[in-house]
Amino acid sequence: MTLSVTDLSCARGGMPVLEGVSFTLEPGRVLVLRGPNGIGKTTLLRTIAGLQPALSGEITGAEDRVAYGAHADGLKAALTVWENLAFWAGIYGTPLERIKPALFAFDLYPLQYRQAQALSAGQKRRLSLARLLLTGRPVWLLDEPTVSMDAASVGLFAEAVKAQCADGGSALIATHIDLGLETDTLDLTPYKATPVWEFADRAEEEEFFA
């Protein structure tokens, strides 16, 4: 099933951020979100994930079909790597046998008994991404998934995305790096919302903050 976004407008902190965003994401495809810092990539992903309401527009094919991987790792610090994955499997009703392949996919097998709080930043990121494999969800929504990861880990991630797509899934990924995958690209720059209000000049801004 295709994820379809039509004429979507969304806000952050009560301020409109993006207006009139439309795209489709077909099964088997990867769509990379581009645009400068602050343009609204996170806001768009959160809106599609259902974590915040849209201002207007329509999203179809999301609902309980998406797995959202945020910037933050969102791990349970005191649980081991294996326990974190088991916790996640429990939430999604995924058989525990699926944990082992997820450990291998992100080179976490040797670390499986280590508490999450004792992992390096890149290892935490790998664990966070390994959880996606336990969701069984066909559409991945990922926000800067490769931050802190070395080249080998980025390669593992790219392989996981490829496998997800080969399995009929898809991924919408906000990233500034080249994943070395065949992807489509959506630059959000043209969809920047008209600001409700802006400072007329520097003097007005300085006066406001004085």
Ligand SMILES: Nc1ncnc2c1ncn2[C@@H]1O[C@H](COP(=O)(O)OP(=O)(O)OP(=O)(O)O)[C@@H](O)[C@H]1O
């Ligand atoms: N918690 C928040 N409260 C209010 N405004 C926010 C909040 N987080 C972000 N914003 C604002 O919302 C706008 C969109 O931010 P968003 O994080 O979606 O952009 P982004 O494209 O993901 O940026 P980046 O590339 O830096 O991650 C920005 O103007 C930002 O300053």
